[in-house]
Amino acid sequence: MTIELLDLDHVGIAVEDLEAAVEHYRRTLGVEPAHRERVQDQGVEEVLFAAGSSFIQLLGALGPDTPVGRHLAKRGPGVHHVAYRVADVAAALEHLRAEGVRLIDQAPRPGSRNTLIAFVHPEGMGGVLVELVQER
């Protein structure tokens, strides 16, 4: 199995106040929200802005005991993860597993925007929490 990297899908940015951050991005970068979704099982509400063929993803925590909430408490606001768009998440996971890379998700699962996603452990990617995204 191999990995087919198509694009930088998005950069996920943890913010303290989602509505204030959305307004700040609108004003400073001149972008308009393209998508908003509450992903209850990940404890996050996200707002996406298009930037060419990629997205900027602002992430607001639904509570302190969520992945983004813990990230904010530990590291403060800033980049939470980097997402790569791949042709096939399942094939990519198999490739990474064969390369000995530590995974968070052993199999693809549904993401926002009707995508398939999986997370790779930051230990396996030089301190960067990596998400793989497959569009359907």
Place this chain on the structure above:
Amino acid sequence: MTIELLDLDHVGIAVEDLEAAVEHYRRTLGVEPAHRERVQDQGVEEVLFAAGSSFIQLLGALGPDTPVGRHLAKRGPGVHHVAYRVADVAAALEHLRAEGVRLIDQAPRPGSRNTLIAFVHPEGMGGVLVELVQER
């Protein structure tokens, strides 16, 4: 003045050992280096991999007393900055200044790949060090 955001240009990732990281990205993401450049006045050697219309930028410090060296000492390896491709860096800086955003560079300066760049202070962008990139 306004800002015209064209694309996510790259994600800059600080690494401890540039050659080991390049090899790791080749093996795990199946990408080949598209560009390598030593930017002496920024104290950094960078390697770029194409990901669609964007890049992954690995950053190796040329010494501990450099921006990337200090980032590694303080926060460890991981995402160093996010770069947005804009139509006109000078116009973008003027827009951000008018919006009261704290800048690092007050005027565009030459970047790698014969680009024009400017950095925006992380305080002005929710903890994210932002680079603006204009292709020439």
